[in-house]
């Protein structure tokens with residue numbers, strides 16, 4: 001069966017034009033005028049864009065003594081409802097667990113996905129087994145390795161481990177990801193705050209000031225540079241971190257930064273709310289910041305120093321958040337956002353004039369498809385690309401409410417926000433999963449997307465590192481080997 005999307009304006013990261021899109025066998029078969037198909041989707045008044053890709057989710061993730069509440073079933077349903085057609089989740093080995101073993105666990109969970117997905121592999125400890133298995137992970141099509149510089153005593157890796165792992169990732173032609181916060185300082189500040197009686201959710205923000213993020217981001221950038229690996233900094237929340245990324249990029253370093261929709265649109269005042277539940281539901285790392293930091297993130301998207309908008313979707317119920325009553329360090333860290341990222345970014349980005357529709361496509365889909373080595377299969381409207389598409393109605397409106405969301409949790413951090421700009425249709429590999437807010441997706445439809453190592457950025461960086469590598473100086477009469 002074929003499907004044709006008619007009367008819309010195609011919007012990609014670099015062009016907008018009026019044309020129909022014909023879909024056959026889950027892929028884009030033709031783009032042009034007057035195309036004919038068995039099924040017709042009317043895109044009058046709409047933009048036809050690559051479906052969103054959220055490269056930062058934690059579905060059914062074991063964390064802080066519990067599991068994040070959205071799994072691959074509800075999480076990917078939420079994604080599709082909001083116009084996101086692919087997620088990249090994190091396989092997370094527990095300390096001492098093999099990488100392939102962890103991958104098996106994530107393979108098992110992801111069988112329920114409604115849309116396509118891929119994985120990053122987290123490096124949560126270091127040893128010969130990890131070093132060896134990283135090659136097998138890359139062979140499986142997973143080329144991005146995440147490192148936590150925070151969560152001391154749990155997921156955190158130290159600088160020697162970071163350097164060793166970054167070098168290995170560079171040698172394998174992958175990219176390194178970091179959660180950049182100085183975990184030692186966070187642990188010290190947290191202990192002191194608790195001792196002083198600062199036990200509420202607001203203390204979570206006090207324990208993670210922008211400096212802990214700025215310092216760690218800069219450190220990660222320098223370590224990555226010395227290791228010769230491209231670096232992607234997740235959940236950039238503040239100017240301190242953005243500034244380090246901006247500077248590195250202006251120096252020619254291969255670094256990308258990812259702000260979250262939460263940090264772009266919500267601020268630290270949420271933590272001072274008189275209702276404990278309200279504040280705790282918004283506890284995530286890094287925490288929400290003030291308006292100046294928000295302005296910095298928006299400017300980064302506009303100028304290109306920040307490249308991708310994600311969610312870090314890691315949703316916990318109110319009941320789970322209450323594990324931290326009396327001790328903020330026990331509040332499970334994380335918030336939701338999968339269903340809301342695209343409408344919120346359109347409303348606060350495109351509708352305000354901060355972003356063009358093409359820039360919207362770039363930061364929600366195309367840039368990350370290129371960074372992670374899956375373009376133009378994903379993130380493109382091109383003949384041969386997967387028909388992961390969103391027909392975007394810029395006039396459609398709704399008020400965000402937990403009562404009507406797909407996510408399994410009992411609240412929404414964007415509750416009450418009016419958004420303008422919603423999917424009229426969301427298609428996952430050519431199958432219509434959403435029609436004007438009505439979901440008709442299939443559990444298990446999602447497929448794993450394997451990615452190839454040694455992309456163009458890796459090749460360029462390796463060539464440069466080889467050219468500038470330290471070499472012994474040849475001196476006449478003195479053997480270089482010293483023998």
Ligand SMILES: NC(=O)NCCC(=O)O
Nearest residue numbers: 179284285312314333334
């Ligand atoms: N961000 C957060 O608070 N929770 C999810 C895990 C992580 O990305 O740090």
Ligand SMILES: [Zn+2]
Nearest residue numbers: 179234235285
């Ligand atoms: Zn993180």
Ligand SMILES: [Zn+2]
Nearest residue numbers: 056058312314
């Ligand atoms: Zn995360």
